[in-house]
Amino acid sequence: MNAPAAGPLNRIDLIARYREVRDQTEHLCAPLATDDYQIQSVLETSPPKWHLAHVSWFFETFLLAPQVPDYRPFHPRFEYLFNSYYESVGSRHPRAQRGLISRPTVEDVYRYRQHVDDAMLALMHSVPDARWDATAFLATLGLHHEQQHQELLLMDIKHNFAANPLRPAYQRAPSNVSTAVAERLRWIERGGGICEIGHEGSGFAFDNETPRHTVLLRDHALASRPVTNGEYLQFMASGGYGDARYWLADGWAILREKGWEAPLYWEQRDGEWWHMTLNGLRPLNTAEPVCHVSFYEADAYARWAGKRLPLEEELETMLAAEPLEGNFVESGLLHPRPAAAGDGQWYGDVWEWTRSAYSPYPRFVPLAGSLGEYNGKFMANQMVLRGGCCVTPRSHMRESYRNFFYPHDRWPFTGIRLAADR
Numbered sequence: 001m002n003a004p005a006a007g008p009l010n011r012i013d014l015i016a017r018y019r020e021v022r023d024q025t026e027h028l029c030a031p032l033a034t035d036d037y038q039i040q041s042v043l044e045t046s047p048p049k050w051h052l053a054h055v056s057w058f059f060e061t062f063l064l065a066p067q068v069p070d071y072r073p074f075h076p077r078f079e080y081l082f083n084s085y086y087e088s089v090g091s092r093h094p095r096a097q098r099g100l101i102s103r104p105t106v107e108d109v110y111r112y113r114q115h116v117d118d119a120m121l122a123l124m125h126s127v128p129d130a131r132w133d134a135t136a137f138l139a140t141l142g143l144h145h146e147q148q149h150q151e152l153l154l155m156d157i158k159h160n161f162a163a164n165p166l167r168p169a170y171q172r173a174p175s176n177v178s179t180a181v182a183e184r185l186r187w188i189e190r191g192g193g194i195c196e197i198g199h200e201g202s203g204f205a206f207d208n209e210t211p212r213h214t215v216l217l218r219d220h221a222l223a224s225r226p227v228t229n230g231e232y233l234q235f236m237a238s239g240g241y242g243d244a245r246y247w248l249a250d251g252w253a254i255l256r257e258k259g260w261e262a263p264l265y266w267e268q269r270d271g272e273w274w275h276m277t278l279n280g281l282r283p284l285n286t287a288e289p290v291c292h293v294s295f296y297e298a299d300a301y302a303r304w305a306g307k308r309l310p311l312e313e314e315l316e317t318m319l320a321a322e323p324l325e326g327n328f329v330e331s332g333l334l335h336p337r338p339a340a341a342g343d344g345q346w347y348g349d350v351w352e353w354t355r356s357a358y359s360p361y362p363r364f365v366p367l368a369g370s371l372g373e374y375n376g377k378f379m380a381n382q383m384v385l386r387g388g389c390c391v392t393p394r395s396h397m398r399e400s401y402r403n404f405f406y407p408h409d410r411w412p413f414t415g416i417r418l419a420a421d422r
């Protein structure tokens with residue numbers, strides 16, 4: 001397999017990591033009522049129950065079934081119910097109908113998880129040394145896959161709760177919510193030249209981050225922090241949503257079709273802007289990074305501001321020079337926070353839209369077999385985002401990480417960093 005190395009190849013470490021990641025998924029579901037597990041508010045989102053089962057299906061399909069000769073699937077039809085998009089694995093339940101599955105029950109799905117955990121732990125303890133590297137790679141891939149779904153779980157729960165007129169809170173607002181004022185925006189001047197981007201080395205990476213290769217950077221500048229709600233309000237107040245000059249044609253069409261007038265989750269009450277958060281409906285804090293904007297809105301804002309969005313290579317070379325620290329899921333805020341003095345918010349808070357199309361790097365080769373469908377087949381019509389957000393696990397992030405969404409998507413924690421040509 002042309003796989004990058006797995007990262008923690010040591011048996012003890014990987015088993016500990018397996019338990020930690022699987023426990024974290026269930027920890028994220030702890031605030032949910034049984035009724036919450038069933039909701040699918042729109043096509044893009046999945047019910048929490050489906051996420052819990054699908055990540056287990058991944059281990060069952062790609063590790064346990066092929067590697068454990070006497071493995072008995074928990075249920076013979078779960079392969080159909082919980083396959084997400086793997087054509088080569090077989091047919092599957094339609095995505096739009098995931099919310100219709102009341103059986104298995106939530107309790108059954110937790111038993112399914114336990115069944116898979118028992119088998120996975122037995123496999124990781126018993127697999128011979130000669131097969132360890134291949135098993136460790138697939139187990140690590142399964143854990144990063146589960147961490148992706150941890151982020152999706154929180155994104156989807158937020159969307160589900162926002163669809164409820166009661167605007168319920170997933171959690172009570174932590175007491176350490178910042179009331180800071182965002183630092184003044186500065187420009188970081190960066191010289192051009194030939195640079196390298198992409199993953200290389202012994203740590204884990206997805207296939208879409210490889211191979212490492214050279215790129216030509218031109219002289220440019222990056223904003224010292226993401227755009228704030230207050231700055232975005234100025235764009236709105238100046239008629240940004242009503243002026244076609246700022247918008248790409250596809251963006252303008254969808255704005256008119258959907259009636260977009262503000263970022264997703266914003267609503268006006270008595271003349272004031274509020275927005276839905278995982279802590280319920282809250283007054284808009286103008287110092288926080290703007291969040292839940294589509295690529296089209298990010299691009300329109302940049303054009304209005306006389307700037308542009310960054311290229312993915314501009315952000316990756318910046319991320320490579322910054323410590324992997326920021327407001328990730330571990331902070332417990334589950335919401336972007338205002339930039340403190342000197343904090344560039346390069347990692348965490350909001351995924352930053354780039355103007356780079358999600359396409360293969362030169363000489364990209366997808367993983368062999370069915371897992372080649374993980375990333376490669378999505379390399380059309382989507383845009384790259386960088387840096388992670390406030391619901392990303394820190395251990396899931398790295399400088400070369402390429403997230404991707406459709407340009408109209410707004411339910412991820414997406415924000416805007418400006419760039420400029422020099």
Ligand SMILES: [Fe+2]
Nearest residue numbers: 054084145149
């Ligand atoms: Fe998945």
